[in-house]
Amino acid sequence: MxxxxxxxxxxxxxxxxxxxxxxxxxRKQTKSRKATTTQTTRKASKATAKSNEPEDWVLFxxxxxxxxxxxxxxxxxxxxxxxxxPAKVLSRQSDWYRVELPDGYKxxxxxxxxxxxxxxxxxxxxxxxxxxxxxxxxxxxxxDSTNTSxxxxxxxxxxxxxxxxxxxxxxxxxxxxLPDGRKAYLQSANVEDFSTxxxxxxxxxxIMNTARSMMGITYLWGGTTPKAIxxxxxxxxxxxxxxxxxxxxxxxxxxxGETLDPAKPDEFRRGDLLFFGTGAGTTVTHVGIYxxxxxxxxxxxxxxxxxxxxxxxxxxxRKVIGACRILSVPSPKGVTTYASHPWYFQQ
Numbered sequence: 001m002x003x004x005x006x007x008x009x010x011x012x013x014x015x016x017x018x019x020x021x022x023x024x025x026x027r028k029q030t031k032s033r034k035a036t037t038t039q040t041t042r043k044a045s046k047a048t049a050k051s052n053e054p055e056d057w058v059l060f061x062x063x064x065x066x067x068x069x070x071x072x073x074x075x076x077x078x079x080x081x082x083x084x085x086p087a088k089v090l091s092r093q094s095d096w097y098r099v100e101l102p103d104g105y106k107x108x109x110x111x112x113x114x115x116x117x118x119x120x121x122x123x124x125x126x127x128x129x130x131x132x133x134x135x136x137x138x139x140x141x142x143x144d145s146t147n148t149s150x151x152x153x154x155x156x157x158x159x160x161x162x163x164x165x166x167x168x169x170x171x172x173x174x175x176x177x178l179p180d181g182r183k184a185y186l187q188s189a190n191v192e193d194f195s196t197x198x199x200x201x202x203x204x205x206x207i208m209n210t211a212r213s214m215m216g217i218t219y220l221w222g223g224t225t226p227k228a229i230x231x232x233x234x235x236x237x238x239x240x241x242x243x244x245x246x247x248x249x250x251x252x253x254x255x256x257g258e259t260l261d262p263a264k265p266d267e268f269r270r271g272d273l274l275f276f277g278t279g280a281g282t283t284v285t286h287v288g289i290y291x292x293x294x295x296x297x298x299x300x301x302x303x304x305x306x307x308x309x310x311x312x313x314x315x316x317x318r319k320v321i322g323a324c325r326i327l328s329v330p331s332p333k334g335v336t337t338y339a340s341h342p343w344y345f346q347q
Contacts, residue, residue, distance in 0.1 A: 080223060235287050
């Protein structure tokens, strides 16, 4: 009996040890599954959080911010943007930002030309009282309104620049706040209330006067300010002065508005856009603004006037391969107004 009792006790002990081992393994596997589940949940939460992150925004803080096709100062100049232009940040690489402009153009710009804005700050900016520069020729802003000497210049300013501020009634100067918080004083005659200005109907005289004010300005590939300008930058600035946002490139501008027959020049009106190719080609490589009587204004080497009519004193041997009309066309396709663009005003 004694031997039997010992055997039974030994078997019972083995069973208990086996059960404990299984239980421990079960706890370990359960713990492992919980850990895996927790890690998966964390990853999913991070992915969800990333997709819900607010968009990053910037405002341009220079007169002619240079946007390039790669994050390098030696990369090709694509376009430019001036003070107060809002842009959506797409990515960053070192000191460079890849941004999207209000016209949809995407390119790289050095961060020192920008000021970061949160979505909340952008909302405040869109609701703030702002001034827009309407003087076509670049001019100086001053550090204070009592000293307009060259030694007191705060910065240079170009048409289309937007600043927070209020136009001072009866005052020669209006105080503005730059995106980085600095203050400057602009001649009141050169600015208008942005909200009031944006609601006006586009005027042909505004477009043509702005276009003519740039006569003689140097051509610059990618230039989009009156400092130096390319052909589609020229048309963009001229129409922008009337509150219209055109696409950046000539080939895209050829797709907007009402398409006209280039073989019927007698039907062209002042302010229509004319498009040209190279040689006998049909690819749009150049654009100008029709000024009547076969003449057009354009930037090619410099801003000047030409004619497409052989024998005319201003004749330039370039064939018109396309034309479009924007003014007098209800809601012209491909054209946005400042007033209706949600990046400028809360809609």
